[in-house]
Amino acid sequence: MFMKHDFKHLQSAHCENGVTTNLLNNIGVSKITEPLAFGIGAGLFYFHAPIIKINNGPFIAFRAMPGLIFKRTCDALNIPVVRKKFATKDSAQKYLDDCLESGMQVGCQVGVYYLTYFPKEYRFHFNAHNIIVYGKEDDRYLISDPVMEEVTSLSAYELERVRFAKGMLAPNGQIYYPKEATIVTDDQIRKAITAGIKKNIFYMMKIPGNIAGVNGIAGTGNKIKKWKEKLGDKGAGLYLAQLVRMQEEIGTGGGGFRYIYAAFLQQANTFHAKDELLEISKSFTKSGDLWRDAAVQAAGIYKGRIGSQADYNVMGDYLIEISAIEKKAFQALEKIKWNS
């Protein structure tokens, strides 16, 4: 079997943005860049789960639930989407083969633990990675992984294993793609940007409690101040390392996705011509910078270079300051009077 198509692999910071952007480009929607997909998909988020632990550390997320960016972006642009999960491995492979045979490229949700082309140190039981399968040569599926510089391939068995990874957010073979080629007008993009920003304001500002959105960031800041006493130096160091990993790991674009959002607001300005957007973009750059300063402080602690209670307080205060900056930025976005 030989199925290969003109496919342009484009590396991106984040996997789901990348899959979204590449799939849309392939059906002729060429104006949606990675930052636009992220912003229209209302991708910016913060969430610190109470109680639940992941890899023996805190469960912290800097972006929206996996799958939402693609869904929201396509919905906002009126692009019909096909999304399928499968009960059996055979039906999952059959469906994929049929898609490829008819010349389609599809997004696949996969787990990274058994993803063979990832180096061992990046392989955790994380099940919300996204890749594009764009063809098949003999027994090998051609893979475009947006976080990688080059395309790669997987055997049928290797692909099946990652499509049926188990645990939290198990993909169940999930496949998704835009149903058909569509024309998207600038006016549609403009409206989608507005809707995306409004949605993001909601998720960052309106969720009660101190686990999500801007309040969640300050919530974590307050928790960090207690980590030294509660967990001891080693435990607290590991918690901070996990925070930094979630914030800076491959796919975030740096600064816990804040830089991508800042880039989005600049690009939004080319559609909306509102100077406020450029100013608010700077606030998110500032926030991203502070997230990175906080990571340097955290590294000082987990390397054992510093570690007094005062050092933890400084660390916690970074997050409290970031929370205030992002809150102000979203309040400013809320005040914008949109024409469309």
Add this chain to the structure above:
Amino acid sequence: MKKEDIPQDLTGLDKFTKEVVYATDSAGNYTTELSQGWEVKAVALDITWKDIADRIEKAKQKVLQNEASPLLYFMELRLMDMGILAAYTGFWKWTIKQHLKPIFFKKLSEQKLKKYAEAFNVSVEELKTMNVHEA
């Protein structure tokens, strides 16, 4: 972050891939640039793996002292918690809890052992002996 401030630390990431980072150019406009790594996060990953190695070793000792069954060792080795192992094997969590005790583990049927071995990607023999030869 300004483009020129993007860290380019040699951390081993570059052997895998360089990653896209968003940063501003001299005019303040966002652009993308490749980074080959940042020491701050490389160390975060490093201490995480050191901790995992500690946990694996501790689990091994517990098994050798007959305080736990080999399942504990393999759960640490494969970074699996009860939920993940339950999902891969189809056993209930409380069943796994029982099997974590050496006396129950020793009574397991070949078929059940096979399920665990598959989930851990080892042979039944390796599962029993903790003697794993990884490529």
